[in-house]
Amino acid sequence: MTVTTETKTYLNFVNGEWTQATTQQVEPSINPAKKSEIVGYVQKSGKADLDAAVAAAKAAQRMWRKLSAPARGDYLHKAANALEKRLEEIAETMTREMGKTFAEAKGETARGVAILRYYAGEGMRKVGDVIPSTDSEALMFTSRVPLGVVGVITPWNFPVAIPIWKMAPALVYGNTVVLKPAQETAVTAAKVMECFAEAGFPAGVVNMVTGPGSVIGQGIIDHPDIQGITFTGSNEVGKRVGMGALARGAKYQLEMGGKNPVIVAADADLDLAVDATISGGLRSTGQKCTATSRVIVHKDVYEPFKEKLLAKVSQLTVGNGLQDHTWMGPCASENQLQTVLSYIEKGIAEGASLLCGGRQLTEDGLEEGFYVAPTVFEGVTSDMTIAQEEIFGPVLALIKVNSIEEAIEIANDVRFGLSASIFTQNLANMLAFINDIDAGLVRVNAESAGVELQAPFGGMKQSSSHSREQGQAAIEFFTSIKTVFVKP
Structure with a gap:
């Protein structure tokens, strides 16, 4: 090319x-x-x-x-x-x-x-x-x-x-x-x-x-x-x-806007859930209205999920989108870069724990562009800014829960209702999620981002x-x- x-x-x-x-x-x-x-x-x-x-x-x-x-x-x-x-x-x-x-x-x-x-x-x-x-x-x-x-x-x-x-x-x-x-x-x-x-x-x-x-x-x-x-x-x-x-x-x-959650149940296929979380949250540098932003994980699988997630995020290549080896490109503008960095600062200031990323990338020639490292927080609570406001960048917020009911309650605890997904093999979990989630696009065992062109697309609440x-x-x-x- x-x-x-x-x-x-x-x-x-x-x-x-x-x-x-x-x-x-x-x-x-x-x-x-x-x-x-x-x-x-x-x-x-x-x-x-x-x-x-x-x-x-x-x-x-x-x-x-x-x-x-x-x-x-x-x-x-x-x-x-x-x-x-x-x-x-x-x-x-x-x-x-x-x-x-x-x-x-x-x-x-x-x-x-x-x-x-x-x-x-x-x-x-x-x-x-x-x-x-x-x-x-x-x-x-x-x-x-x-x-x-x-x-x-x-x-x-x-x-x-x-x-x-x-x-x-x-x-x-x-x-x-x-x-x-x-x-x-x-x-x-x-x-x-x-x-x-x-x-x-x-x-x-x-x-x-x-x-x-x-x-x-x-x-x-x-x-x-x-x-x-x-x-x-x-x-x-x-x-x-x-x-x-x-x-x-x-x-x-x-x-x-959207503040789209992924729920990872105790019986989820963790490899599938990790891959979908990364794809849904970080592709296009997180700049999708349907991008995964909150990752709500059952306590029984929280640690293994986190370990798998961080291992894969650390392998992502960031660079010019025209280069074949690049997995994630830059933020679309300097304004968008500064917005993402400001939300990362708010996450740290409000007490969330930064697990990876969290900074602008300026090494290896990246100083010429608006690059930010893929970022993962844990210890996030539903009242934090990074759990409530749309960031529109490659930032994932991990939230640990004790049950599917608690997960759905937290998922709904935002002003947005565009997209949401769950990873589970349990039919009761699927049906509870489908019935109770406040989102216009509901996906089971699939990433939150994307919709087929022949299907209706739109959100609930302020989305x-x-x-x-x-x-x-x-x-x-x-x-x-x-x-x-x-x-x-």
Whole structure:
């Protein structure tokens, strides 16, 4: 694989054209593995740029919704083909811009291809039901209609999969889209948008504007011509999205934080549990909303579990994600690195015992990037900051418990409810966990991170707005129901 050295400026995509921001301002996107390397320059757009994109999307929506759903699906098929052809290139860009390993980036890009093809097929599915009427001469049925223009606000941790799993269903159900990607991964987003452009979507159907959240994100929240907003990101910003959308009557969908537990029962397969804890908690440098953060272990297997966990964590290789031997890359930005380090300091200050890691890595050439050592704490109690707040980094907190009931109680003792998993061979433990855990994604003998694209995804409590993404559940957000009564 050859690393790209070209540094170019990436434009907004508005009304079928690549356009420079009216502000005439750009900013660099840097490589978190080597902060002196600029991956590309992206537009620092203003409100006028967003207004132009929304106007284009609004103008295109009437024509787009009148296309048959299978015809709209054909465009998604073409986008999938374009993305598949450029899979390694876009994955390499993702690694250089966000830091995750090349293998993970390729997997995410391949998932984007699969999501596009899945929703292309959704264009052939039913969009309503016939309902019996009390009037024997009448026909009553439901249909689904698009919202109109949808604003899509996405984070930096999955710069291919998340924008696609929001845009693809929005488009196939007849909406037009304005994407505001995270500025940290806007080069990757621009390359994804190039695939939509290559697919030949009509002008205005798909648009992208890059820029600060305070301008472009807030502009999407406030814009009267945006009928729906789908957001993934922090709880703080998500709440602003929800409140702003509610104030003007727009539909909104929020996917936010997680503080995801893994429960290890006394009868667990410890090797399986250790491998899943490491994969779920430390891959992508812990920068997943479904990442394992709390590891709640029964006292009878606590010591052997801890021993196996530490032995494997100590063998993990940290470095540039483009290097074949690297298992874990850097934090995505200096801000994220400092956030992780601050939480580690809080853990130590509040009395947790640091078993490994807990520091920035600056040796062997790593001083050029935002690297932190995989970190494991023990002696963690549920009231500690590192047991309550989302860290979004490679930090595991071990908590010892006396029973499954206590484990579930501690697992639920947070404001989040996104993902949770248990390792056990006991059916009663499984059923108790499934029934009593407060999480939208429940996994048994599998890591907490990840969900299949054809299944609904979303959280409980403060992890989401209680809506669901992906699978056929996506139709619930991106359409409205129209009930029709016909009498000759």
